[in-house]
Amino acid sequence: MEIVLSKILAQIQHREDKLSSQMMPTAEEAYQMTLFLREMLCTVKSEVLKTGFKDEQQEIEFFRNIKPQILGKLIYYNKVFRIETTCPVSTGKIHQNFYENLLKNLKSEYKESICNEDFYRYYRAGRTDRDQIYFRLGQINYHDGLKxxxxxxxxxFSTYYDNKIAYIIANELLYTYMLTKINPEENPDTILQNVDANKDISWTNSQNALIELIYALYASNSIAYGKIGIRKLALIFQVLFRTPLNDIHHSFHRMKTRAGSRTAFLDQLKISLEEYMDKDI
Structure with missing residues (x-):
């Protein structure tokens, strides 16, 4: 059995882009993504149960990186659907309070159930010395006093800790989502609907390519001497190109660990520019 992380992420990103381009309500988009990810998880599970893993490293890779990406997004989109279909109003103080309370509860849950655990520090530090315990089947130690x-x-189909990573991923996505709801002036969807001046300007490459460019400009302090935060900088590009970008922080972290070049788009930009320069020679 060989399930490649990059292919899984590409499939999820493609589905997200397709639904986003249809400009459907957030609740419907979240519902469709929930169905898609649930089906993907079921398919992957069937393959795992049928063929197993060729070695320990493949098993660890699956439960540390691949399954949590699918399950984390599934948890996230299902939660967004529930939130969107229970929010009492679409604007005003009640709307604001609704999301502020959700964010407060999310922070409390994150502090009590996730970030204070030893495993959270292990995962965030990028350690691998206990991977054979955390990410292999049948290694659960009930003496650890697990929940x-x-x-x-x-x-x-679970080592228990793969579920924990999934919840870390889901909570981070929910945090960004709720911040956008609480600060509607930073909601790209709202702004894009009201801006017509740049309607003929569109980004025709992938979302990941644009995120890579944004982080490169941010890291090099090329705009406003680096005094503009990454979220605001991303918003500027979303407005300019009328292109909503989802979970830019999570996308960036995926870039840091992807196979091959971590700066694929920037590498291609350099090649394209040099080829263009050579035309004038």
Missing amino acids: SGVFEIDLS
Whole structure:
């Protein structure tokens, strides 16, 4: 069995881009993504149960990196759907309070259930010395005093800690989503609907390419001497190109660990520019 992380991420990104281009309500988009990711997870599970893993490293890679990406996004989109379909109003103080309370609860849950755990520090530090314990089937140690959720997982398809990473991913996505809802002036969808001056300007490459460019400009202090934050800088490009960008921070972290060149778009930009220069020689 060989399930490649880059292919999984590409499939998810393609589906997100396709639904985003249809400009459907957020609740419907979240619902469609929930169905898509649930089907993907079921397909991957069937393949794993049928063929297993060729070696320990493949098993660790799957439960540390691949499954959490699918499950994390699934948890996120299902939560967004629930939020969007229970929000009492679309604007005003009640709307603001609704999302502020959700964000407060999310921060509290994150602090109590995730970031104070040893595993969270292990994962954030990028350590791998305990991967054979955390990300291989049948290695759960109940003497560690694990939470009761461990008894609800499918032990043939979970090491328990893959679920923890999935919740870390989901919570980070939810944090960005709620901040956008609380600060509508920074909501690219709202701005894009009201800006006509640049309607003929569009970004025709991938979202990841644009995010790579934005981070490069930010890291090099090329705009306003680096005094503009990454979220505001991303918003400027979203408005300019009328292109909504989802979870830029998460996309950036994926870039840092992707196979091959981590700066694929910037590498291609250099090649394209040099080829263009050579035309005039």
